Amino acid sequence: MNLEAMKPGNELTHSELTDRIIGAAIRVHRELGPGFLEAIYEEALAVEFAASGIRFERQKPVGLFYREQHIGEHRLDFLVEKTVVLELKAISALEDIHFATVRSYLKACKLETGLLLNFAAANLTVKRVGRENYARNRATDFLS
Numbered sequence: 240m241n242l243e244a245m246k247p248g249n250e251l252t253h254s255e256l257t258d259r260i261i262g263a264a265i266r267v268h269r270e271l272g273p274g275f276l277e278a279i280y281e282e283a284l285a286v287e288f289a290a291s292g293i294r295f296e297r298q299k300p301v302g303l304f305y306r307e308q309h310i311g312e313h314r315l316d317f318l319v320e321k322t323v324v325l326e327l328k329a330i331s332a333l334e335d336i337h338f339a340t341v342r343s344y345l346k347a348c349k350l351e352t353g354l355l356l357n358f359a360a361a362n363l364t365v366k367r368v369g370r371e372n373y374a375r376n377r378a379t380d381f382l383s
Contacts, residue, residue: 253322253352256293260319261365263287264356268363277329280358281316284327288319295319301347313347324353333357338368345370 317325357364
């Protein structure tokens with residue numbers, strides 16, 4: 240199991256917003272339960288975010304660069320309030336690669352806070368993911 244968010248000194252920012260996101264996800268999970276495809280939870284969560292007044296972008300494309308050359312793009316499940324990356328899963332168990340993926344999204348976005356949600360279990364699985372070595376002078380021009 241990945242313990243990244245539990246390491247001392249890795250407290251995540253935006254806790255009020257992440258709490259609101261988690262609350263919305265819990266409401267979706269309580270209503271639908273486990274067993275649906277990820278796309279169903281994504282759609283339901285978009286409805287719940289809108290009803291809760293949480294600003295979000297779905298399937299947000301984020302360009303990837305190497306030596307200032309565009310080499311591809313990530314597509315985020317959700318970018319919430321331009322500050323939190325949200326990755327959804329509907330799988331039997333989270334693996335280390337899922338945490339690595341969220342951290343790569345955070346790096347590409349120059350953000351520091353992510354959530355990984357797994358809707359497949361009887362209880363919603365919520366993991367907070369922080370970016371290692373986050374630079375406090377983040378650039379957010381990709382979000383414009």
